[in-house]
Amino acid sequence: MADAAELPPLDGGLLEKPIQGSPPRQDDTEDEDPRLDTVDAYVTKAEYDMAARTAEALLRDGIRDVRIIGPYLMGSFVNQGLKGMPRIFRSVITTLKESLGAFGPEEKKTLLANTSVRWLFKGVNRQMLHHEKLKDAEWKRWREPSNRAPVEEALSLGASALAACTEALPGGDCEQALRPVLAWLQEQLSALPVTGTSVPVKKEEAPAAAAPESEEPLEDEEAEEPETDSEPRPSPRAHASSPGLPISPAMELLLRKLHAFDVLVEQEDFLKAGIVAADVLGVIERFDPRVYLPMLFTRFFAGLSTHAETLEPLLHNTESLAFRSLDQLYRVDLDSFLEQHTREEE
Template sequence: MLDRALITLPLTGARPIDSYDPRFAELADAVLRGRYIAAAEGAARLLGERFYDVRLLSYFLYGVVVEQGVGGLTWTLSVVRALADAGWQGLGPVQSQQKHIKASVRWLFDAMSRRLLHLDDDPQGRARFMEEWDDTSRAALIDAGEALAVQLDGLGDLNLAARKLVSALRTLAVAPPPPLVEPTPPPAPPTVEEEGEDEEPAAEEDAEEGYDDDDDDAYDEPADDSDDSFDEGSDHSFDEDAEEESDPSSEAPKRPAPPARADRPRLTAPPLAAAPAWGELLERLTLFEQLVEDGATTQAAVVADDIEDRLNHFDPRRYFPALFAGYYAALAENMSEIEEAWEDRESARWRVLRQLYQLDPERFRRAR
C-alpha cells in the first residue's frame, strides 16, 4: 500500500531532479497506459529520496486516491490545501515552478473528477469507495473541495478544475450505490442505460406534459414529439363512425397498432454517457499538455501520434455507445420496413422528402 507518511509537511531538504531523467519517461508511460498505481509506486520511490517535484507528487497523490478511496481522497485534498497555504514552498522544479505547479495540480484535479464520475468502470474500486461513502464523509469532502476552490480563486484553470471536482462530488453524493441484488426491472425495451436511469422516467413525464425545466428535457423532447405525432396519426387518423359506415372490402389492410409508450424503444440515450475509451482520450490530451509544458518533446510527440491516430479513426459509437443504443434498437425492430423504403431512394418522393428534411425538419416529421 502507498505510504502517506512519505509526504511530511512542510517539505524540506528537497533535491532537484532533471526533467529529462528517464524515470520521468517511465512514469509518464505508466500513466499513459492507465497504470496509475504503478506510476504512484514509482513516484513514491523518488519522493522517498526527497525529489519533491510537483509532477511526481501529483502521480503519487492520484495513486493514493485510486488505492485508498474516500480516505485517500480526503487526505489528498488536505495535502493540496496545505501546500497552497504554504505557497507551494519546497516543491520543484525550480525552473518554471508556477507553470509546472498549475499543470500538475490541474491534472490531479481532472483525474480525480474523472475517477469519481466513472467509478462504475472499476467495480472493485467502487466497492472500496462506497464502504466509507456515508453522509459524514460526503459533507466533509464537499466542504473541503469548496474551501480549496475558494483558496485557489484567481488562479484560473486551477480554480475551475477544483470546482469541477466539487461538482463531481455532488453528483456522486446524490447517486445511490448499486443494490447488492438487482430488483426485477419494469417492462422496458432492451436499451443500454449507463447513467441517470432513476431520473429518466420523470424527465419523460415532463416532456409529455409540455414541461421544459432543464437540459435533460431538451434531449428527450425530439423523441417525445415524434412519439406524440405517431400516436396522433394512429389514434385519430380513422374516425370511429367512419369506420362503421365504410365498406370493409374497400379498405386497405390496416397497419398493426403501435406499441404502448412503455413498450417502444427509446430513441434517445442518457446525455453523453461515455465509454472508458473517452476517459482514455482525455487523459492522453492532458498528458500531452503536461509533456509540452515540461519540455519533453520526444515523449509529447509519441503521445501526439497516438492522439492523431485516435482522431483519424474517431467513431462516436465507440466513445458514446449509450447515445446510439436507442437508434439501433429502433432500427433493428423496424429493419424490414426501413430496408424496403431504402430501395426507393432514387424515387422523386424520396428526393422531395430529403429536401424537406434538410429545410424544415418539423414539417418533415409531420409529412405523410
C-alpha cells in the first residue's frame, strides 16, 4: 500500500463539480488499477484518511469507479467533521445527478453506487453516534458555534440529496441510510450555540413570533424593508405557523416556494408560477414528514428505540383479542383508549 508521505493531503472537492465523459474502459477484472484494492484495504482497517487520499489519486488519474465514491467522501468527514457535511452532500448530489454516466464499471453500476453511498452515510452516522456517546474531544469540537452555519447548509441540501438517491439509485437503500444523518443534524442544530454565544439558545424560550434561529440576527430589521417584485420573500407568518415547533430547512424552503407561487400568480408571471407549481407538486407527491417535520417525530423514535425489546414482541402478536380490541378502541376514540389503558395500569 502507498505510504502516507507518497500522497498529498486530501483536497476532497473533486466530486463537487460535474464530471463529463465516458466511463473508463475495462475489459476484465485484471485491468483494474491495484489502488482500488488499496482503498478497500484502508477501509477495512478504518484508516479512512488514507483511503480517501488514495481514492483522490485515482480520480486525478481518471480512474472513475463508483466504488470509491463513499471512501473518498468519508475523508471529508474524518478531516473536517460537521464542517465537511455540506461538501459531502453537494458531492453526492452532483455525482448522482450529473456525473454518474462518467463512472464505471458499467456492469452493476447502480448496485455498486448504492452500496458505496449507503456505506458512506451509515459510516458517518456511526461516527456521529460514537462521538456523541463518548463526549470526547471530537464531540466538543462539533459543539462549537462555528459548526452552526455548516450544519444549516447541510440541512438545506438534505432534500436534494434524498431526491438524488431516489432518482439515480431506484430500488436502493442509500436514501434510508441518509435519513438518520439528517435527523441527527437537525437534532444537533437546536443545541448548537449561535456565533458569539457560549451556551445554546433554546428555541422554546424564544417568543412564538420570533424568527427561526437559523436566520441572522439582523433578519428582523431586513424584514421591515419593502419587498421587491423581483425577489419574492415569504411573509414572517409563514415561518411561525406552528409556534413551539422548530421549522426544518426543508420546510422553510417549501414555505418560501409556496409564497413565491402566490406572488408570481398575483404578478401574472405564469411561466415562472408554472415552474414553481411543478416543483411543489413533485414535493407533495414524495412528501416525507420525517424530512420536513423531523422534530415532530424525535420523541416517538427515541421512545421506540429505547423500549424496542419490550414493544417488538407485542408488534408480532397483533392477532390476539386484547390487541385487536384495544386497536379498535384506539381508532374510534383516542380519549377512551387512553383512559382504558390508565385503568389497566392501576
